[in-house]
Amino acid sequence: MKDLLLHKDNRFCADCNAPDPKWASANIGVFVCLKCCGVHRSLGTHISKINSVTLDEWSEEEIDAMIEVGGNASANSIYEAYLPEGYTKPASDASHEQRAKFIRSKYEHQEFLKPSLRIVSGKSSSHKNTFKASFSKRLMDSFRKSTSSSKNMEGMVEFIGMLKVKVIKGTDLAIRDMMTSDPYVILKLGQQTVQTTIIKSNLNPVWNEELMLSVPEEFGQLSLQVYDHDMFSADDIMGEADIDLQPLITSAMAFGDAGMFDDMQIGKWLKSHDNALIDDSTVNIIDGKVKQEMSLKLQNVECGELDLELEWMPLGH
Numbered sequence: 001m002k003d004l005l006l007h008k009d010n011r012f013c014a015d016c017n018a019p020d021p022k023w024a025s026a027n028i029g030v031f032v033c034l035k036c037c038g039v040h041r042s043l044g045t046h047i048s049k050i051n052s053v054t055l056d057e058w059s060e061e062e063i064d065a066m067i068e069v070g071g072n073a074s075a076n077s078i079y080e081a082y083l084p085e086g087y088t089k090p091a092s093d094a095s096h097e098q099r100a101k102f103i104r105s106k107y108e109h110q111e112f113l114k115p116s117l118r119i120v121s122g123k124s125s126s127h128k129n130t131f132k133a134s135f136s137k138r139l140m141d142s143f144r145k146s147t148s149s150s151k152n153m154e155g156m157v158e159f160i161g162m163l164k165v166k167v168i169k170g171t172d173l174a175i176r177d178m179m180t181s182d183p184y185v186i187l188k189l190g191q192q193t194v195q196t197t198i199i200k201s202n203l204n205p206v207w208n209e210e211l212m213l214s215v216p217e218e219f220g221q222l223s224l225q226v227y228d229h230d231m232f233s234a235d236d237i238m239g240e241a242d243i244d245l246q247p248l249i250t251s252a253m254a255f256g257d258a259g260m261f262d263d264m265q266i267g268k269w270l271k272s273h274d275n276a277l278i279d280d281s282t283v284n285i286i287d288g289k290v291k292q293e294m295s296l297k298l299q300n301v302e303c304g305e306l307d308l309e310l311e312w313m314p315l316g317h
């Protein structure tokens, strides 16, 4: 901890740049000044757990989390990654209102985080105290995973969990034969490929079929393609979509054992101009399971939508 404090970046408040911060948020992993510390406290300990750098007793876990994050520069590179151009952070003499607005945007609403890493917490739950120390640490881990291209060992793939994908139904799919199509869905993750059954002559097929995939440590996007089965020639493509698994997996890992929580929303994949979502897709704990429903507009095709439900299954459960 002392080494961390001596580091140049940690000699100034992570939020307002005031010199010589004497407080630290143990779960976020930043050093802050007395004024910013007041705002952090008002957010509640489920978002920011403030300790005095010198006075309070720190748990081993909190110190580890702090060291793992690496302090202000490292935390800000994530929490302020998408600070809008021209946005000015509050200065050390900022009013309480300016300071509070910035700190809430930064940590509570996570407005400046890379969108796919954002964890939008649902209503506070009676179990919220179990969700504390290593929030930032888990965020950092998944951030490193999403940015690092290094491999652990040549040819070795480590799996972090299973993904159950329920392919529910297709709507208004494209015509590839004379009047109709014989659609089926292929899912690809890393080296794995799984597919649904073929449904004959149907542009609004209902599959309700569950497919399982292992999720490698450095998972990328889940890609989905719809094909028309053709007896006599190569199958024709009827559209595709890429699914960002980061919101599901990051929020599931941040909450740990979902069985300990009441039903609530824990994350969200936001609709944007460069993804296939028809609406924002929320990640929810439902009966102790982490699930995410989504409706996708198939890409590179004239028409067609697909409904899916993802479920995250951590290893050892």
Ligand SMILES: [Zn+2]
Pocket (backbone or CB within 6 Å): 013, 014, 015, 016, 017, 018, 032, 033, 034, 035, 036, 037, 092
């Ligand atoms: Zn400050």
